[in-house]
Amino acid sequence: MADHSLDEKSITGSSVEDLSHVDQSKLREVDVAIGIAAGHTNDEEISPEEAKRIRRKLDWHILPLLFLLYTLQNIDKSTLASASILGIIKDNKLTTDDFNNLNSAFYIGYLIFEWPQQWALQKFPVGKWLSFNIFLWCLFLGLHAVCHNFGGLFALRFLLGASEGCVTASTMLIISMFYNRTEIGQRIGWTFQCSGVGQIVSGFLSFGVFHANPKKHPNQWQWLMIATALMTFVLFILFVLFIPDNPTSARFLTPEEKLTTIKRIQANQNGIETKTFKMKQFIEAITDTKCILFFLFGAIADLQNGIGVQYSLVIKSLGFTTLQTTLLNIPSGFAQIFCVTLCCYLLGKFPNSRSWLNILFWIPGIVAAIVQIWLPFHNKVGHLIAIYVTNLGGAPSVAMMLAWVTSTCAGHTKKLTANGMFLIGYALGQILCTQFWKAQYKPRNIVPWIITLVTYFVDIAIVMAIRYVLITENKRRDALQAEAEASGKSLDEFSDLGYLDTVDESGKTVHVKVERALLDLTDKENLAFRYVL
Template sequence: MEQDAKRPSPTDEKGSASWDDSTSVEVVNYDEGVDVAVDLVAGQHADDAPLDPAEARRIRQKIDWHLLPLLFLLYTVQGIDKGTLGSSAILGIRKDNHLSSAEYNNLGSAFYIGYIVFEYPHQLALQYLPVARWLTFNILLWALFVGLHATASNYGGLFGLRFLLGATEGCVTASVMLVCSMFYNRTEIGERIGWTFQCNGLALIISSFISFGVYHADPKHHPNQWQWLMIITSLMTFVVFLLFLWRFPNNPTTAPFLTPDERISAVKRVQSNQNGIETKTWKKHQFLETLWDPKTWLFFLFAAISNLQNGIGIQYAIIIKGFGFSTWQTTLLSIPSGAVQIISVTTGGLLLRRFPNSRSWIAIGAFVPSVIGAILLMTLPIHNKSGLLVSYYVLNLGGTPGFVMMLSWVTSATAGHTKKLATNGIFLIGYALGQICCTQFWKSQYAPRDMVPWSINLASYVGDWILILALRVYLQRENKRRDAIQAASGKSDNEFGYVERTDADGQVIRQRVEKALLDITDRENMSFRYVL
């Protein structure tokens, strides 16, 4: 929505703006849906000076202190929960529920079927409802459903519970992506999402110790070993629910741990993102733009292909035990996998801080250890169980940081609240499709060498590299196109736009705001530049 206008003064005006054809600015009607931060910053825009770096750093540290511990806890218990099926494979769940190999694999798919079915409803809920409240409600349901796993006695019951579990957990990553885009700038988003995803490695370590502990429970008495694992995970998730209910914020404009002035500074601190905070109005044109945007589908294909590698998420205990280790050894040998994930994601975050516009190169490099690990797992002698185990750890060194870089890329490369939610939803649907498929080619007839699944993994790594390069080339060309348009016009980017509203007397009021608060998309906002 663009009009040619002379830039009004930095104060609100009542229908008296003068206009000039020399400057192009966006003007948005308030009733059509603008950012929630517009009213917060009303009257605060007279001072266009950037936020003092020391103050910006103080605000960021305060946000980190209140937000990150909750996100870390959330992803730790989610990682433990996702690992419960894999851990329980050697703790009696297959025997007690009379599961065949195919049925066990289907339980891994059931989770992501629920994830896909409920992903669009989750995105609609995040559009209209407070983010914190919706996320907190789903954490409560998630705690309930994982606890009910301990009551299951057959394949049908477990399939239904895995479906419901996926349905509730489907909002977690979408909510974290959304919240990070509200509170952090582009480089910080990549680091914070990376730190949060590190907790999957921590979860694997904790889960291994829990599995080792419950392994020593008497299998002749109830609850059984795998049932104790589900109960403990459920209780941990319920504690996280209580903490989120107490302290998790909806957005910076209402964050209880920030003062009114700090909320304004928090909004100003992330204005360079050019994607605003949030808008509680669904916009059809933004949704349609998402469907026509090529990068939406490049991100979708990456998510689907990269997650063909994640069948090991429910197979890891079976894989390690297949190398020739005992059950109790297997419960502990997963710990180094978690440690190498933490190391690799930390390294990726540090590289992003040092090279802020290098998400694509970091992601490509992150998949190299996985390629090496997969080749070693296919070629080392089957009797070399130590070598196979180390190769499995090398495999875990890659992959996760690459996916984290792409997740932060999706979050940073889209503007317009409806478009952002729709893009996130499509990306996560691709993620779930890959997860559904990846469980199906880990069949018992391929063991112990598993040549077919490892070959599929290798092919998917090549697909990842092609898609990452395609995204970089496409977005780099778009940035150059916008630079050329700006250079040809001889004008600098206009950082401000106007919100138009009508008062009780029928007078039109124009309020100057940061362009990011107009809730315009990355394709509409020619000031937007894509991170690479």
């Protein structure tokens, strides 16, 4: 701890102009919101009505854009599965392994570019960098329509994954900048449920392009790629015009509303945004037990997503026509929407229940996998319903985990690194998940379903391990604080206020008192931080 017997100036009780004496290099190392928060004390209460009004305003300006983003991303991810029954396999002379490898190519690009994407999200304005990647996504998707072989499709799937690797990381970051911990879980869940909306739209879109003349160009699958690319371009325009980089640059907020937005989330103890990459925080993240467990969860959970690419082929193998298959995955979208909405509702009722909700929503997937393995194959309806039930499980569990990662890491570089670790695990799982859906296992696919069933139980064990680690650390911090209070020691380390060490114009060391959440401390450095469960 710093020696506070030296000169001390308090940002919490001064004016914004008082920041002029602070070394600008020091300001770049702390939160971008520090200038707005200066001159306002920590005990200035925000009325429940005002907090609700601000939250509603944020919801109306930010969530529709994120909902569209996730809807279109899911439509995009579904294009390969949808195109599998619309002619892409025949026109490009693809084998079963070729088709599986095209899905892996997307996530190889995602995996390789995930660290560069995280670095760019810290160096560049988040909204603008996301908009740029949406444009690249639109371009690469549209170029699919001119491909005639595996090599061309593989290259474009790789580049598409590289650009879309920004989407989930940006979404997690943007939501964490504007909302408190419970709201983060709900908003990430609501955004994630748009994957279900995407499945529904994708089904109707596939149904529509199926009616294009297959003997003319563009072919059915090419029309699917072109239509999706055009919708993505509209999304790009909307993001360029309306998505903010952070609360300090949100044009739809007044200066007073920006301050209220910042103060609403200071209890998170993880700040808004810092533009300086800190190697110490990076190393802390990659060696943090909970971050490693989050990474493992992402990798194991996404081994289950082979069905996400195979669903059209699996449904068609049950004896349905191509036209019927284009529509039969639509109920899966409704299943995702229902279960994620229910999960978000339960999180609102029980705010510290992420781990239990995660486990609860694996149960439908476990039941569905058991049905797929043991139900006689002639029971086509039963197998189809089991596919729908599968969608009741994975989506809410992964959504809760995304929110958990975001809420349990502080320090901007560490938070980005933790997000990146989770998404790298996600990409590894996605690369591997289609590789065990082999031609020799069809049509029953017993081996893929057994692997899927095992991963459910492994993920439950990982969730319980994360919960144990966080509970143990919370108890340790509570004990340290109680010990300090009992012995009459300084409680500065457990306070919401901290100190920024700088040098004034005369060269004298000055300790500037600021909100601890704005000092860009990691969750390990900030003993006032408590982990949500």
